[in-house]
Every structure is written in structure tokens, then in C-alpha cells.
């Protein structure tokens with residue numbers, strides 16, 4: 001796999017060499033003056049890359065994150081090579097996000113193409129959103145923030161705003177075949193057929209097998225996969241689940257755009273919605289008290305509704321820039337409706353893959369009791385099927401919420 005070979009002078013850092021590396025970088029000299037003592041820890045809980053947190057003299061205000069791509073999938077090892085070029089894609093996408101929505105993007109100090117790494121702001125006051133949601137923590141500004149993030153990043157990189165030539169050049173710059181292939185396989189292919197890599201719980205087997213056997217469902221998934229592979233609508237984040245979002249009660253930051261490419265807008269919107277629905281399903285068993293459960297779920301569904309409403313509102317400045325002879329009101333309304341229906345479909349695929357496929361999520365797979373885990377998984381699958389099969393009959397975000405929340409778990413089998 002020589003095409004995946006990293007640059008000639010590349011080497012993978014460790015917690016010692018990363019300190020020398022930081023000392024040598026002129027961009028970090030102001031933060032880390034020459035005689036400071038530096039310390040580092042490696043915190044990568046992700047599947048692919050090395051993440052170092054570096055700080056000076058125990059001063060947690062002078063700190064930086066170094067994210068370095070390895071030439072293989074970390075979770076699996078060297079037997080699964082992966083191009084380090086994804087670090088360039090991530091750095092370039094981060095730079096675009098920082099230009100469009102600096103308040104929701106970690107500041108990037110520099111990108112080093114030889115070492116396939118970026119230095120960025122250490123979000124040490126923030127938590128991965130998925131962790132907060134599993135604990136039942138609410139984030140009151142999240143919908144406002146992520147709605148704006150998506151409207152700006154998706155709208156401004158589409159043909160609605162970019163010049164014809166710049167758009168095509170951007171499509172070329174963000175060609176990301178190997179990471180797209182991971183999504184094509186893990187989101188759109190493997191969950192719908194028996195494969196070795198699927199990793200669902202045995203308790204769910206009857207429900208998973210009925211999904212394998214469901215040709216009407218596979219027709220829908222194939223259509224969404226085609227859209228994912230062929231619709232170069234705008235620069236999408238490509239992996240915008242709640243594990244790529246860091247939050248606290250005041251801020252929201254989007255990290256980890258290494259899957260970025262020119263794809264369908266609905267994929268990012270669907271990732272956000274689908275992951276909020278996965279949290280909804282998990283609280284079927286995670287929150288025992290019925291009133292508390294109902295309240296937290298109300299928060300989640302209100303957030304889903306608000307995400308879409310804010311997205312639509314923040315997309316208005318994009319529509320104000322278009323030629324209304326070519327794109328009259330009726331077209332604009334149809335565009336937004338297709339987006340909503342795409343988002344429901346992609347949300348569903350994202351949910352099914354997290355229950356059936358190789359890479360699960362903590363919300364569901366982290367539930368300790370197998371019986372409870374199966375209940376939450378079963379509900380998530382039923383919600384997803386309702387979303388994907390009814391999306392063409394959904395004309396408003398409230399329809400989508402209603403289709404999903406009408407569902408109950410099929411497990412335990414009667």
C-alpha cells in the first residue's frame with residue numbers, strides 16, 4: 001500500500017518527543033518560552049489518531065493539543081493502513097471552519113505536512129458532548145450553536161455561494177477516498193447484511209436479521225448511499241456525531257473533521273439529529289425515573305427541533321445571495337424540504353450502524369446490563385426504521401420527531 005506511505009521525514013511522536021517538537025516550533029515560542037518545563041499526556045480515546053495535550057510549568061492556560069495522524073487505524077493496528085493525507089484534509093477543513101465560525105472551532109496554530117499533525121487550542125474546559133448526554137446533562141445553547149455552525153459551514157461552501165471554478169477546485173482539494181470508503185462500508189453497506197465486522201449484541205439477533213431481510217429498507221439505504229457518493233453539494237464535516245462536539249454550559253466546539261469532503265449537506269444535519277435520537281433511545285434504560293426520563297427526552301426532542309429551526313433561519317443569509325430568477329422561492333423551499341428528508345434518512349443510517357455495525361457508541365454499547373442494552377438498541381433500530389421509511393412523508397421537523405418518538409422497543413421478544 002505504498003500510496004499510503006507517510007512523508008519521508010515523518011515519525012510518530014510520543015509523550016517525550018512531542019515536547020522537543022513543541023519547543024522547536026516558532027509558532028509556539030510565545031506560549032512556551034525556551035526555559036519552561038513542558039509536560040505532555042496522550043489522551044486519544046478516538047479510533048484513529050494520536051492526541052497529545054502539552055502544557056507549560058503546570059500552567060493549564062498555556063497549553064496546546066497536538067493531533068497526529070498515524071499511517072494505520074489505531075483501533076486495529078498496522079494491518080489496516082490509512083493515508084496520513086487525512087491530516088491535511090482535517091487541517092484545511094478546520095481552517096475553513098475557523099474562518100466561517102471561529103466561535104465554534106478550536107483555534108489552529110499551524111499544520112505540519114511532514115509530520116501530518118496540527119497544533120490546536122486545548123479545549124480543557126469542555127467535555128465530549130456524548131459523555132454529557134449519557135449523564136443527562138443539558139446544553140441550553142447547543143441547538144443555537146450547532147445550527148449556526150452547520151448553516152455557515154455548509155451554505156458557504158456550496159454552489160449557492162462559491163464561484164463555479166472555486167467550487168470545483170475545492171471539490172478536488174477535498175477528495176478523501178479512503179475515509180469516504182470507511183463511511184460507505186460502515187454506514188451504508190455492512191449493517192444491512194451479515195458481515196464479519198458487525199458487532200451487535202446476540203440478544204438483538206432476531207431484529208438485526210429482520211433488517212438484513214428487509215429489501216424495502218435496503219432500497220432506501222442504497223438511495224442514500226448513492227447520494228453520499230455522488231452529491232458534491234458542499235464541504236461536509238463527515239463525522240458530526242456527538243463525539244466530535246465538545247461543550248460546556250456556554251460554548252460549543254466542533255472537532256475532528258478528518259472525514260470532510262464534498263458531500264450532501266443532509267449527512268451532517270442527520271449525524272447531529274441521529275445522535276440526539278440515539279441518546280433518546282439510551283435513556284429508555286439509562287434514566288430510571290419516568291418523570292426525569294420524560295423531561296430529559298423532551299429536552300432532546302426540543303433540541304432536535306431547534307437545531308433544524310436555527311439551521312433554517314441561519315441559512316436565510318445564504319438565500320439572500322442567490323439569483324432569484326434561477327432559484328425562485330419555490331425552489332428554495334423545495335431545497336430545504338429535500339434537505340430535511342435527507343437528514344432524516346442519514347440520521348437513520350447513522351443510528352442503525354451504531355447498533356449493528358463495527359463502531360458502536362457509548363450511549364448504547366456502554367449500558368452494562370445486557371438486557372437493558374438490548375432494549376435501548378431495539379428502540380434505536382425501530383426509531384431509525386421509522387425515520388428512513390417515512391421521511392418522504394415528513395414535511396416539517398416535528399413530523400420527524402413524531403415518527404421517531406412513536407416507537408417502542410421490540411425486545412424482549414413476545
Ligand code: ADP
Pocket residue numbers: 043044045046047048049050051065067106120121122123124128243244255256258
Ligand atoms: P480521532 O480522530 O482519533 O477520533 P479526535 O479528534 O476525535 O480523534 O480526538 C480524540 C479525543 O481527544 C477527543 O474525544 C477529545 O477527548 C480529545 N481532543 C481532541 N481534540 C481536542 C482539543 N482540541 N481539545 C481538547 N481535547 C481534544
Ligand code: MG
Pocket residue numbers: 046047048256258
Ligand atoms: Mg476522528
